[in-house]
Amino acid sequence: MKIKPFTISENEKELVKSLLQKITETKRDRFSVVNLETIYGFLNKKEIAFLKKLLTLNPHEYGFKGEFFGIDDVPKDLVEIEGQKYEVDTEEGFAEIGVRYLPKKVYKAYTKMNDAMFNDIGKKLLIASGYRSSAYQLFLFVWYLNMYEFDIEQTVKRVAMPGYSEHCVSDNVAIDFITTNGIPNENDERRFEDTKEYEWLLKNADKFGFKESYPKDNEFGINYEPWHWKYGIMVKNL
Ligand SMILES: [Zn+2]
Numbered sequence: 104m105k106i107k108p109f110t111i112s113e114n115e116k117e118l119v120k121s122l123l124q125k126i127t128e129t130k131r132d133r134f135s136v137v138n139l140e141t142i143y144g145f146l147n148k149k150e151i152a153f154l155k156k157l158l159t160l161n162p163h164e165y166g167f168k169g170e171f172f173g174i175d176d177v178p179k180d181l182v183e184i185e186g187q188k189y190e191v192d193t194e195e196g197f198a199e200i201g202v203r204y205l206p207k208k209v210y211k212a213y214t215k216m217n218d219a220m221f222n223d224i225g226k227k228l229l230i231a232s233g234y235r236s237s238a239y240q241l242f243l244f245v246w247y248l249n250m251y252e253f254d255i256e257q258t259v260k261r262v263a264m265p266g267y268s269e270h271c272v273s274d275n276v277a278i279d280f281i282t283t284n285g286i287p288n289e290n291d292e293r294r295f296e297d298t299k300e301y302e303w304l305l306k307n308a309d310k311f312g313f314k315e316s317y318p319k320d321n322e323f324g325i326n327y328e329p330w331h332w333k334y335g336i337m338v339k340n341l
Contacts, residue, residue: 109160111253115153119249122150126242136204138177139238154241162259162267168323174237174266178273182210187229189285198285205233209276209334216311223307226300231330232279237265269316275335277316279328280304287330296329304332312336 111119122145129145143151162169187200205213217227243262251257269277280300281287287295295301308314314336317328 109164109255111255116253118150118153119245119253122146122153123245123249125150133202135235135239136177136181137236137238137242139241142238142242154245157245158241158265160255160264162264165256165259167259167264167267169263169267169325170323171266172269172272172275175271175273177236177238178206178234180207181205181234182207184210184230184233189229189281189283191285200229200231200281203230203233204235205230205278206273206276209234209278212312212334213278216308216313219307219311220300220303224299224303226303227283228280228300228304229283230278231281232270234273234276235268235270237268237271240265240268240271269331269333275333277331277333278313280330280332296327301329308332309336 125145126142143154146154158174181204184203184205187203188197189200190196191198213230221227240263244258244264247262248255248258251261265271269275270279280295282295282298282300285291286293286298304313304315312334313332315329316331316333317323317325319327321327
């Protein structure tokens, strides 16, 4: 079967610029957990129609191999995680992570796991990225699409389409961990896979319902991400 290519017209490229500007101007608190209706509320009919068309794009036709999870509603029981700090080599000595979100049951499992890790090795992990909504993921996707000058192949490699990110699945959300001394960090050679925290996760995370999503040479063709752990394997007594 021949697949009809996904095309973006010159008019639509102009629409993208105006819609990104509108969304950026109206951005406010809790933006990373915004829902689609709120985003559509900022936009005109043509801009909304373009976003709806974009949601039909199939990234598997552009070399992305990740699973499709579906587009969920934003969970009502999100816990706000604020004031997380990690050590950095500056005068101040620390950096603070902005507010992050997790559904309550995932937050509970994370807290239990962190306490157990602290008991065992005296270390805790912070949340670099937790739950984000599909609507926010759509905004990110459009932002990168524009940045890559509408090159779909490059965009799908850089950012998951809405519905394809483990950070947007409310029941089985993934967490990107960061150590309290700031590993991983793009500008740093220290590797997460060499940390005591990672060694501990490999041995114990399953007891708390977490699983490493993208080990080395994973079947999804996704880069090795030792810090990315998904919640949702069945556990008793949690
Ligand atoms: Zn991740």
